[in-house]
Amino acid sequence: MIEVRKLTKRFGHKTVLRGLDFHVERGEFVALLGPNGAGKTTFLRILASLTRPTLGEVRIAGYLLPSQAGAVRRRMGVVSHLPLLYGDLTAEENLRFYGRMYGVPDLESRIRQVLDLVGLAHRRRDLVRAYSRGMQQRLAIGRAVLHDPDILFFDEPHTGLDQDASQMLDTVLREVASQGRTVVMTSHDLVRSAGLASRFDVLSRGVITASARREVMPMEDLLTFYRQAIQAA
Amino acid sequence: MKTDAPLATAEPRALQPPLSFAFLRALWAVIWKDLAAELRSRELLSAMLVFALLVILIFNFALELDMRTRATVTSGVLWVTFAFAGTLGLNRAWAMEKDRGCLDGLLLAPVDRSVIYFGKAIGNLVFMLVVAAIVLPVYSVLYNTNLFMPGLLLVIVLGSIGYVAVGTLLSSMAVQTRTRDVLLPILLFPVAIPVLIAAVKSSGGFLQGLEMAEIWPWLNLLGAYDVIFIAVAFMVFDFVVEE
Amino acid sequence: MESKPQLLKLLDGITLVLFVVATAMVFFYAPTEAVMGQVQRVFYFHVAAGWVGMLSFLTAALAGIAYLRSGRRSWDIVGLSAVEVGIAFIFINIVTGSIWARPIWNTWWTWDPRLTTATIMELIYAAYLLLRQGIDDPDRRARFGAVYAIVGFVSVPLTFFSARLFRTIHPVVIGTNQPGAEGQFDMTPKMVQTFVFSLITFTFIFADILWRRVRLGRLAERVEQLKLEVVQ
Numbered sequence: 001m002i003e004v005r006k007l008t009k010r011f012g013h014k015t016v017l018r019g020l021d022f023h024v025e026r027g028e029f030v031a032l033l034g035p036n037g038a039g040k041t042t043f044l045r046i047l048a049s050l051t052r053p054t055l056g057e058v059r060i061a062g063y064l065l066p067s068q069a070g071a072v073r074r075r076m077g078v079v080s081h082l083p084l085l086y087g088d089l090t091a092e093e094n095l096r097f098y099g100r101m102y103g104v105p106d107l108e109s110r111i112r113q114v115l116d117l118v119g120l121a122h123r124r125r126d127l128v129r130a131y132s133r134g135m136q137q138r139l140a141i142g143r144a145v146l147h148d149p150d151i152l153f154f155d156e157p158h159t160g161l162d163q164d165a166s167q168m169l170d171t172v173l174r175e176v177a178s179q180g181r182t183v184v185m186t187s188h189d190l191v192r193s194a195g196l197a198s199r200f201d202v203l204s205r206g207v208i209t210a211s212a213r214r215e216v217m218p219m220e221d222l223l224t225f226y227r228q229a230i231q232a233a
Numbered sequence: 234m235k236t237d238a239p240l241a242t243a244e245p246r247a248l249q250p251p252l253s254f255a256f257l258r259a260l261w262a263v264i265w266k267d268l269a270a271e272l273r274s275r276e277l278l279s280a281m282l283v284f285a286l287l288v289i290l291i292f293n294f295a296l297e298l299d300m301r302t303r304a305t306v307t308s309g310v311l312w313v314t315f316a317f318a319g320t321l322g323l324n325r326a327w328a329m330e331k332d333r334g335c336l337d338g339l340l341l342a343p344v345d346r347s348v349i350y351f352g353k354a355i356g357n358l359v360f361m362l363v364v365a366a367i368v369l370p371v372y373s374v375l376y377n378t379n380l381f382m383p384g385l386l387l388v389i390v391l392g393s394i395g396y397v398a399v400g401t402l403l404s405s406m407a408v409q410t411r412t413r414d415v416l417l418p419i420l421l422f423p424v425a426i427p428v429l430i431a432a433v434k435s436s437g438g439f440l441q442g443l444e445m446a447e448i449w450p451w452l453n454l455l456g457a458y459d460v461i462f463i464a465v466a467f468m469v470f471d472f473v474v475e476e
Numbered sequence: 477m478e479s480k481p482q483l484l485k486l487l488d489g490i491t492l493v494l495f496v497v498a499t500a501m502v503f504f505y506a507p508t509e510a511v512m513g514q515v516q517r518v519f520y521f522h523v524a525a526g527w528v529g530m531l532s533f534l535t536a537a538l539a540g541i542a543y544l545r546s547g548r549r550s551w552d553i554v555g556l557s558a559v560e561v562g563i564a565f566i567f568i569n570i571v572t573g574s575i576w577a578r579p580i581w582n583t584w585w586t587w588d589p590r591l592t593t594a595t596i597m598e599l600i601y602a603a604y605l606l607l608r609q610g611i612d613d614p615d616r617r618a619r620f621g622a623v624y625a626i627v628g629f630v631s632v633p634l635t636f637f638s639a640r641l642f643r644t645i646h647p648v649v650i651g652t653n654q655p656g657a658e659g660q661f662d663m664t665p666k667m668v669q670t671f672v673f674s675l676i677t678f679t680f681i682f683a684d685i686l687w688r689r690v691r692l693g694r695l696a697e698r699v700e701q702l703k704l705e706v707v708q
Binding site for chain 2: 544
Binding site: 045 | 339
């Protein structure tokens with residue numbers, strides 16, 4: 001589903017990603033871990049076609065980025081740590097806007113469906129400005145799945161959420177990921193990721209230094225695995 | 234020098250033919266969103282309006298607009314007012330997208346980038362025209378002149394189109410710099426001078442009741458500017474928003 | 477580091493010689509103009525400087541297009557260099573224009589369309605530099621610079637037309653109903669030769685300075701690169 005070969009990204013003379021290789025099968029939920037500044041957000045932005053690579057090849061569902069990005073954007077949904085929502089519009093209006101941009105059929109019923117999914121149906125007429133951070137994130141996920149994408153990218157979605165909000169978010173994430181979608185999620189939070197992902201990859205200093213499937217990684221070993229991986233670069 | 238990847242997404246424009254239904258629907262979505270959000274918050278319009286009225290007030294004291302000089306000076310005063318109020322609106326329009334990262338949301342959508350440009354530009358145009366719609370009657374009342382001539386209204390529309398066409402492009406750049414608000418007038422005014430001159434001259438012509446033969450060259454210049462810069466902005470906008 | 481290429485050394489030599497000869501021609505070969513007197517000699521370098529300014533602007537716009545299409549940083553350096561050269565020469569153009577205007581029309585400034593357009597061009601160049609200054613990311617800086625160079629260049633002819641139209645319909649009040657108002661005068665063959673020679677000389681100066689500035693830019697890039705390699 002996602003094929004990355006020798007991906008390099010430079011900003012001016014600063015190299016952020018160095019010849020990175022990455023491969024994700026359909027239906028996998030990959031937690032991309034790594035310290036600050038490792039390049040996780042940059043990497044995710046490249047996958048989401050928001051930034052173009054300096055060198056290397058990125059293919060999503062067989063389409064080459066960035067030249068064929070237009071064809072595959074419809075199949076991607078992105079949640080970043082910024083909500084990507086318009087505060088002066090209601091939740092409904094936000095979804096309606098994105099629905100029109102994506103050409104979602106049966107928009108009104110789909111909006112209702114999505115609002116139910118993220119548990120915000122009772123607040124749909126409220127301005128997003130009045131939402132708590134946790135509610136905004138849930139609505140953001142709703143926006144991301146509105147057009148029924150089969151590939152999802154989450155960039156540290158738990159940022160700024162308290163325990164309760166995080167748990168609610170996890171429920172939604174699980175629900176959304178369970179429908180056979182391919183998910184890549186960057187995260188700081190090892191424990192949270194452990195509960196959601198089917199695979200852990202570690203990005204350190206611009207390359208993937210380790211990758212392990214959840215079946216073979218008992219919880220107690222996760223921290224050691226991570227620590228070793230970030231020193232390996 | 235190492236060769237970096239070429240810049241423009243080489244998506245053939247044919248992927249989303251302009252004026253296709255999807256294009257128009259997305260365009261409408263962007264325009265509607267900006268208008269609806271503005272209707273709720275009224276931040277942009279109130280700022281532009283208050284600013285415009287203040288400018289007119291200042292001109293009154295600065296220029297001592299008595300009956301005689303007023304006819305020749307009115308068009309200049311109006312257009313300076315529109316130009317300055319316009320820059321306020323232009324900056325706010327993009328700031329709204331950038332501050333909440335919403336620009337990414339627009340870029341992720343499977344639509345041609347020009348939808349974003351045209352959507353924003355049309356939204357900006359509407360705001361400028363709304364400001365003009367309020368400034369004109371106020372000016373008419375304050376100075377006891379009748380400004381409601383079809384010729385003048387035509388010039389306001391044509392001039393605003395040109396100003397907004399360049400302004401939307403340049404503000405999309407200015408908003409991504411550190412010196413955001415200061416930079417837009419610096420970038421915009423030298424490049425918008427043909428529009429401003431032509432708009433002032435043709436509005437002045439209509440107000441003074443000059444012969445059409447004298448006004449035509451200015452209207453032509455306005456039209457030419459509008460077409461040229463809409464085309465240039467359309468071709469170049471992708472490079473501004475795509476990283 | 478790269479040492480100065482042979483061709484550039486040759487160009488330096490030629491340019492210097494041309495400049496000396498051109499100056500000599502302006503002062504000794506060209507005749508004194510009947511109406512304006514000695515001050516008219518400013519004209520040769522005034523127009524040549526303006527010509528270089530236009531050439532610079534065109535170069536910056538073309539470099540901008542080239543950068544957007546290829547993504548190669550060298551085009552960005554060319555664009556920036558062209559703008560810097562242009563700022564200098566348009567400034568010379570404006571100042572010499574003022575010097576020329578003063579004794580003849582007793583004013584430091586005429587709203588002559590060419591002078592007005594030159595001033596606006598200068599402002600666009602300055603805005604270009606300010607735009608670049610406000611951006612940290614080198615790639616974005618290059619892209620935005622390229623876009624503005626193109627937009628600026630497209631606006632110049634339109635500005636010129638509007639300024640000229642402004643003048644024909646509303647002539648400026650201050651002493652311009654004289655025939656020499658636009659600075660027109662008949663040129664004798666010797667004047668034409670001096671004029672053309674000045675243009676050629678200044679074109680060489682343009683090429684020489686531009687090349688040197690581009691070299692400087694490349695070396696500066698190299699330094700940045702080395703600095704980062706040391707840090708990483």
